[in-house]
Amino acid sequence: MLNFDLHLPTKLVFGKGTQRQIGALLAPHAKKILLHYGGGSIKKSGLYEEVTASLCAAGIQFAELGGVAPNPRLTLVREGIALCKKENIELILAVGGGSTIDSAKAIAMGVFYEGDIWEVFEEDLRVEKALPVATVLTIPAAGSEMSNSCVITNEAKQLKYGNTNHCLRPLLSIVNPELFMTLPKNQIANGISDMMSHLFERYFTNTLHTDVTDELCEGLLRAIMKNAPKLIENPQNYDAWCEIGFAGSLAHNHLCGRGREEDWGCHGMEHELSAIYDVAHGAGLAVLTPNWMEYVYHVNVPMFLQFAQRVMAVNGGARDAEETVGEAIKRLRAFYKSLGLPATLRELGIGEEHLTEMAQKTTGYAFGEEYGRGHFLPMKWQDVLHIFKKALN
Amino acid sequence: MLNFDLHLPTKLVFGKGTQRQIGALLAPHAKKILLHYGGGSIKKSGLYEEVTASLCAAGIQFAELGGVAPNPRLTLVREGIALCKKENIELILAVGGGSTIDSAKAIAMGVFYEGDIWEVFEEDLRVEKALPVATVLTIPAAGSEMSNSCVITNEAKQLKYGNTNHCLRPLLSIVNPELFMTLPKNQIANGISDMMSHLFERYFTNTLHTDVTDELCEGLLRAIMKNAPKLIENPQNYDAWCEIGFAGSLAHNHLCGRGREEDWGCHGMEHELSAIYDVAHGAGLAVLTPNWMEYVYHVNVPMFLQFAQRVMAVNGGARDAEETVGEAIKRLRAFYKSLGLPATLRELGIGEEHLTEMAQKTTGYAFGEEYGRGHFLPMKWQDVLHIFKKALN
Numbered sequence: 102m103l104n105f106d107l108h109l110p111t112k113l114v115f116g117k118g119t120q121r122q123i124g125a126l127l128a129p130h131a132k133k134i135l136l137h138y139g140g141g142s143i144k145k146s147g148l149y150e151e152v153t154a155s156l157c158a159a160g161i162q163f164a165e166l167g168g169v170a171p172n173p174r175l176t177l178v179r180e181g182i183a184l185c186k187k188e189n190i191e192l193i194l195a196v197g198g199g200s201t202i203d204s205a206k207a208i209a210m211g212v213f214y215e216g217d218i219w220e221v222f223e224e225d226l227r228v229e230k231a232l233p234v235a236t237v238l239t240i241p242a243a244g245s246e247m248s249n250s251c252v253i254t255n256e257a258k259q260l261k262y263g264n265t266n267h268c269l270r271p272l273l274s275i276v277n278p279e280l281f282m283t284l285p286k287n288q289i290a291n292g293i294s295d296m297m298s299h300l301f302e303r304y305f306t307n308t309l310h311t312d313v314t315d316e317l318c319e320g321l322l323r324a325i326m327k328n329a330p331k332l333i334e335n336p337q338n339y340d341a342w343c344e345i346g347f348a349g350s351l352a353h354n355h356l357c358g359r360g361r362e363e364d365w366g367c368h369g370m371e372h373e374l375s376a377i378y379d380v381a382h383g384a385g386l387a388v389l390t391p392n393w394m395e396y397v398y399h400v401n402v403p404m405f406l407q408f409a410q411r412v413m414a415v416n417g418g419a420r421d422a423e424e425t426v427g428e429a430i431k432r433l434r435a436f437y438k439s440l441g442l443p444a445t446l447r448e449l450g451i452g453e454e455h456l457t458e459m460a461q462k463t464t465g466y467a468f469g470e471e472y473g474r475g476h477f478l479p480m481k482w483q484d485v486l487h488i489f490k491k492a493l494n
Numbered sequence: 495m496l497n498f499d500l501h502l503p504t505k506l507v508f509g510k511g512t513q514r515q516i517g518a519l520l521a522p523h524a525k526k527i528l529l530h531y532g533g534g535s536i537k538k539s540g541l542y543e544e545v546t547a548s549l550c551a552a553g554i555q556f557a558e559l560g561g562v563a564p565n566p567r568l569t570l571v572r573e574g575i576a577l578c579k580k581e582n583i584e585l586i587l588a589v590g591g592g593s594t595i596d597s598a599k600a601i602a603m604g605v606f607y608e609g610d611i612w613e614v615f616e617e618d619l620r621v622e623k624a625l626p627v628a629t630v631l632t633i634p635a636a637g638s639e640m641s642n643s644c645v646i647t648n649e650a651k652q653l654k655y656g657n658t659n660h661c662l663r664p665l666l667s668i669v670n671p672e673l674f675m676t677l678p679k680n681q682i683a684n685g686i687s688d689m690m691s692h693l694f695e696r697y698f699t700n701t702l703h704t705d706v707t708d709e710l711c712e713g714l715l716r717a718i719m720k721n722a723p724k725l726i727e728n729p730q731n732y733d734a735w736c737e738i739g740f741a742g743s744l745a746h747n748h749l750c751g752r753g754r755e756e757d758w759g760c761h762g763m764e765h766e767l768s769a770i771y772d773v774a775h776g777a778g779l780a781v782l783t784p785n786w787m788e789y790v791y792h793v794n795v796p797m798f799l800q801f802a803q804r805v806m807a808v809n810g811g812a813r814d815a816e817e818t819v820g821e822a823i824k825r826l827r828a829f830y831k832s833l834g835l836p837a838t839l840r841e842l843g844i845g846e847e848h849l850t851e852m853a854q855k856t857t858g859y860a861f862g863e864e865y866g867r868g869h870f871l872p873m874k875w876q877d878v879l880h881i882f883k884k885a886l887n
Contacts (some may be wrong), residue, residue: 104509
């Protein structure tokens with residue numbers, strides 16, 4: 102096990118009706134906030150009314166900025182920063198999914214950052230200070246409600262970059278699984294793929310002596326794979342949403358990756374797909390992950406054998422390890438398919454045109470400084486291109 | 495799943511050499527601290543030197559209070575409170591195991607509490623304010639390094655009471671598994687029994703739809719049971735200590751019990767043993783837990799069947815559930831025995847003399863107001879007495 106720090110100061114408030122506590126919970130922290138949200142579904146669902154009523158009852162003033170799109174955009178972030186400065190905002194409340202929360206985090210950093218906020222993403226800067234962010238989660242997927250990171254798309258440059266800073270951990274997050282019941286099935290499936298990927302990125306490691314975090318990753322993956330089909334069957338299943346909602350927050354709050362080298366190769370590749378094709382992040386991950394697994398498993402067969410046995414319940418042993426691993430990946434593909442997720446880049450509308458360009462961006466080669474992408478197998482652009490081509494059809 | 499809050503603000507700093515960071519980590523928080531420790535083993539081991547050198551290098555002044563005993567005593571807590579007030583202490587650094595940390599927490603509350611600190615324990619008061627507590631852990635067991643609770647013994651009244659308040663969560667905790675390598679085997683075993691009990695108290699529940707926390711409890715129990723025998727074999731096994739140290743902190747920081755009713759019957763019974771006989775907490779729990787299991791499993795056989803299959807790896811099914819559960823409890827007894835833990839109250843030096851008195855204290859009957867102790871099966875004093883008698887020989 103590697104040395105590590107674990108610091109998870111976000112307060113999670115979980116369960117039925119909890120969104121109506123938001124005003125009381127924020128009142129000790131801010132008098133004037135920015136209410137940040139997406140395309141307006143929270144107005145149709147009544148959530149906007151509930152949240153604003155709770156804020157008013159607690160005497161909290163708010164400015165508003167809606168319009169966050171999936172793969173949240175730099176332009177709106179800049180607008181939010183200007184608005185926060187003008188209105189002397191003390192806290193940003195993101196009501197939405199990962200995109201809205203990530204947009205809020207970028208704005209929160211930008212209020213104190215003296216240059217243009219894109220520099221923070223492009224140069225991967227460490228930033229000490231941000232406005233506090235609170236969240237009311239409407240889509241369990243990205244895990245941003247407890248994480249210290251955010252991802253922003255520069256639509257002009259067709260670049261999608263993440264940034265990680267301790268000050269980005271939300272102050273508090275409301276997770277009420279009732280709010281997830283109106284999600285369309287493709288969003289449910291994309292979210293589940295995303296949270297599973299957050300676990301896979303941490304799970305597949307060459308670090309030894311990681312029993313505790315192996316168990317955490319495996320347990321959360323099993324809990325997700327048990328409950329996900331119930332939601333595709335019936336999105337009104339509160340109990341299943343509780344498991345998915347809680348697992349989604351734990352999958353990405355850092356707990357599961359402490360003391361072990363993490364990978365993040367699949368996320369790196371998928372960000373390039375999303376940046377050019379604006380595909381759903383979870384859908385891109387569902388396509389890439391099994392192909393990545395097939396390409397890299399030989400690096401550490403025992404790691405994948407453990408995955409096959411413990412997560413995918415393949416009844417195979419060490420003497421036919423490759424067959425066992427193959428069966429596990431086959432089952433994972435079948436699982437994604439059962440959720441309605443795509444299996445090929447073609448299904449995402451992606452052809453051969455940009456594969457080389459995206460591969461060379463993934464590893465930094467396109468920018469003149471190539472590094473190995475991922476840690477389980479540090480990939481060069483040719484490796485990424487191989488995986489992209491394998492994933493094409 | 496039940497509604498819940500999860501707020502774990504303690505920063506865990508984990509791994510080799512981390513105790514030498516203590517000064518730098520505390521410097522932003524305090525200029526003058528109380529250094530609180532036990533019987534002086536930290537002076538023999540050199541840890542005292544390392545910690546005080548780190549404090550001095552960071553320009554932190556400190557007063558000292560040693561002498562914490564196992565089952566930490568009210569008398570020393572009162573002394574610590576007076577000392578903190580006199581010296582204008584800003585933070586308490588506990589260097590030791592659960593007893594030292596619990597003593598520090600009680601002192602931290604007492605500095606701001608206007609009456610006598612024992613009232614807080616006797617009347618189970620909620621307290622808002624305490625001095626910040628930091629810890630350098632030397633015995634993984636109690637989980638106090640991340641928990642919001644502490645247990646103090648009133649030696650005059652022969653009472654051992656716990657108290658839980660959010661302000662008791664440590665600011666930060668150093669967990670360096672190297673520091674555990676000099677522990678004697680009986681302390682290792684007691685600590686392992688204690689952390690397993692923290693998981694059992696959360697695991698055995700009648701709440702339904704708890705897949706995520708079931709997996710967390712089961713996974714940590716398996717990781718502990720895999721690594722504990724390695725430490726009895728060789729207390730110098732750093733890798734095994736990492737698993738036990740990390741699991742011990744996660745077992746009691748609340749994560750594993752969120753959204754489910756917890757039990758705490760065995761801890762309640764054990765506290766009465768310790769209060770009168772001053773037995774080691776983990777040893778008492780190892781004796782009581784299997785006897786409690788045999789007495790209560792019929793309340794929810796499927797819960798215990800899952801325990802048997804997933805935690806104890808019993809290859810039995812639902813059609814012979816009672817036999818399967820019986821085999822699981824038998825294996826748990828064998829596991830405790832393999833660590834050198836006692837199986838009977840007699841081995842702890844406890845006879846029949848005080849059994850009824852202890853049973854009646856456990857459920858509040860002795861104080862004129864009986865409640866059901868524990869939640870899996872709310873026990874009356876006759877139930878507790880039955881378990882005590884079963885555990886006697």
